[in-house]
Amino acid sequence: MSRTRTGSNSRVGSTATDEEILAHARVHARSVADEIGVDLDGLEWDVSPRAKRRAGACRWNATDETATIVLSRRAYERYDRADFEAIVRHELIHAWEYQTFGESDHGSRFRERAEAFDVPIRCESFTEPRYRLRCRREACDWSLARHRASKPVKTPERYRCGECGADLTVEHADSGRTWTTSAGYGGARSALGDDW
Ligand SMILES: [Zn+2]
Ligand SMILES: [Zn+2]
The missing domain is CATH 3.30.2010.10 (Metalloproteases ("zincins"), catalytic domain)
Incomplete structure (x- = not known):
């Protein structure tokens, strides 16, 4: 992996x-x-x-x-x-x-x-990011906003903090729900249903 x-x-x-x-x-x-x-x-x-x-x-x-x-x-x-x-x-x-x-x-x-060309129609407007990647290490405040369900959002277990190399948590901005694995991503997705 x-x-x-x-x-x-x-x-x-x-x-x-x-x-x-x-x-x-x-x-x-x-x-x-x-x-x-x-x-x-x-x-x-x-x-x-x-x-x-x-x-x-x-x-x-x-x-x-x-x-x-x-x-x-x-x-x-x-x-x-x-x-x-x-x-x-x-x-x-x-x-x-x-x-x-x-x-x-x-x-x-x-x-x-x-x-x-894989371009969002509305990409000119600022929107709040849908997801935020965060470092799981308490002392590290690294985070990264994502507007789309990119690979680190879907499979956070395959990526590491850009600052210290620790594991990642993904947060769904609207609901505050978090996950750390692809299974967690799938679970959050189906739990939120239309609110995704
Ligand atoms: Zn335009
Ligand atoms: Zn970190």
């Missing part, structure tokens, strides 16, 4: 500079741009230090046909790597729509691409 430190996948974004945030976004964008069809040369990037509600936005200047993707610093600080990159893909799909059709929304064309 391989055990992975979740810390390798966590953000240390509170100390990241705008340049680091944009570098991360650009590297990810390059890896998916061809598939999405977006033209990165016609794209500009910015970081918003203040955005409270939106994790990202894509602005379109029809005059010079330039799309600008604005990413919020808060998203980078709060989201893990996978969720942050999903936001980048979400905005790249908007940029592709603007470049190709001169308009963009969350309609069926967008949703089709979003599904193909």
